[in-house]
Amino acid sequence: MxxxxxxxxxxxxxxxxxxxxxxxxxxxxxxxxxxxxxxxxxxxxxxxxxxxxxxxxxxxxxxxxxxxxxxxxxxxxxxxxxxxxxxxxxxxxxxxxxxxxxxxxxxxxxxxxxxxxxxxxxxxxxxxxxxxxxxxxxxxxxxxxxxxxxxxxxxxxxxxxxxxxxxxSGITGIAYDRRRLGRELRTVSDLWADDLRGRVTLLSGLDEAFALLMLGNGVDITRWTPDDFHRVCDQVETQVRRGQIRRFTGNDYTKDLVSGDVLACQAYSGDVIQLRADNPDIEFVVPEEGAELWxxxxxxxxxxxxxxxxxxxxxxxxxxxxxxxxxxxxxxxxxxxxxxxxxxxxxxxxxxxxxxDPLIFPDASMRRRLAIARDITAEERAGFTKRWNAIAGL
The missing domain is CATH 3.40.190.10 (Periplasmic binding protein-like II)
Incomplete structure (x- = not known):
């Protein structure tokens, strides 16, 4: 095989x-x-x-x-x-x-x-x-x-x-270069640390990005509310203003991580398996608060x-x-x-x-922290997308 x-x-x-x-x-x-x-x-x-x-x-x-x-x-x-x-x-x-x-x-x-x-x-x-x-x-x-x-x-x-x-299936979590960063990341809020300013990327797609960020707030993503969504948007807007987020990306986040321009990012588990084949210092984290299973x-x-x-x-x-x-x-x-x-x-x-490999067969500890997010309803989608796209510059 x-x-x-x-x-x-x-x-x-x-x-x-x-x-x-x-x-x-x-x-x-x-x-x-x-x-x-x-x-x-x-x-x-x-x-x-x-x-x-x-x-x-x-x-x-x-x-x-x-x-x-x-x-x-x-x-x-x-x-x-x-x-x-x-x-x-x-x-x-x-x-x-x-x-x-x-x-x-x-x-x-x-x-x-x-x-x-x-x-x-x-x-x-x-x-x-x-x-x-x-x-x-x-x-x-x-x-x-x-x-x-x-x-x-x-x-x-x-x-x-x-x-x-x-x-x-796959997991949306956090990837980071442990050697370049010099420490571990464990939580979603770790993305907002001062030593990562300007070295973080988030996914630009609304459906890809929102659930992990909500989990960082302790939200049950199987039943999140519009208030939970707008709270995440408020937080991301704050991080954009303070220069924490380098940019919003598609799958090209992998290039930034490999080059070292970015030290931590939202990432997909399958991508990181491939990146680690060339650079074992790249880690994938299911945060303590949990990650999205899709x-x-x-x-x-x-x-x-x-x-x-x-x-x-x-x-x-x-x-x-x-x-x-x-x-x-x-x-x-x-x-x-x-x-x-x-x-x-x-x-x-x-x-x-x-x-x-827990990114192919998650172990028991990881499985307890994985959840499938409630999808965005048709009534919510237009307004939510408009707000998110304005933040992400789409």
Missing amino acids: ALNPPSASRRSLLRALGGTAALGALAGCGVPAAYVRPGDRAADDASARDMRLTWANWPLYIDTDDEHPGRRPTLDAFRERTGIAVDYVEEINDNDEFFGKISPALMGHRPTGRDLIVISDWMCARFVRLGWVQEMDRARQPNVARYLDPLLRSPAFDPGRTYTVPWQ SESLMVPDLARHKANAERLVDHYYQPEVAAELAAWVNYVCTVPAARDVLAASPDEDTAALAE
Whole structure:
């Protein structure tokens, strides 16, 4: 099983109010045609007579064969086992962009041409609210029912994961260069220390940034309030004025951290695994107050023609052996804790070591400090985004 760097574009950012305002209008401002009732979401399922499906995913988000990059071992194994051909399309580079690509069909009650899609959970929430995805049949997914990580089983936007199944997960926490800084960071408030002035970055995307900062205030992010949000904004505005924050970033925060221009930053766990391969002095911290656990999830859009085939594919990836092979390649938090034992038993020393990496398999202490944030509602989004973007300079 090969180790390769994850894509830097998966955790997309909300860069402008325009995209989020459109989402808010659809989900919360009463556009009747946008919502699809449960009885209107399914098409005649051709799965039994047409053994194929189309799957849209992000670039570099699946295992590949080192010697034959066009091959995807875990996906090839599914084809061989089931006879189902998979048209795997790496077309998702940004949540908003992909929303714009397929929303006209979904609003018009037309097929999207895709049987399975992977988007970030904060965007999944909008699809679920709009009725744009179908309930999955767990009778076809015994592995999901058995092996899905309990921490990921019931986010606020989809209790019981009725419509979504996590593909990969990750943690938003703090990264820092311990050698350059000369000390440890333990809490969110440590970012505001005087010796870090001008050497801190925060994530620019609202959905990516807010939860960790709220946790620093002791907020239960599964049920945060608008007051909690505005308190965070007040605090960040203060830190901007005093010159604490060097800039707000997308995934390019990694360049600042590697160069030493930044000593501490909001960061994603999967990125730090890759950075540490070249610089073991870079640390990732789940603060004492906690950190946000997030996912990018699989969904079956309305009127998909191969729903049963898609559900079988999702369940294939919840076999511990398959999940282990995928985790060894993408290096994000594995959604199948049972895959840890599979990796630990590997005769390859580097592969077996992944089983002990808490950024792939969080230990008990870390798990107690992880939570899935309540998503921003449609009614909240436009106003919240306007305020946050003004602070972040978007």
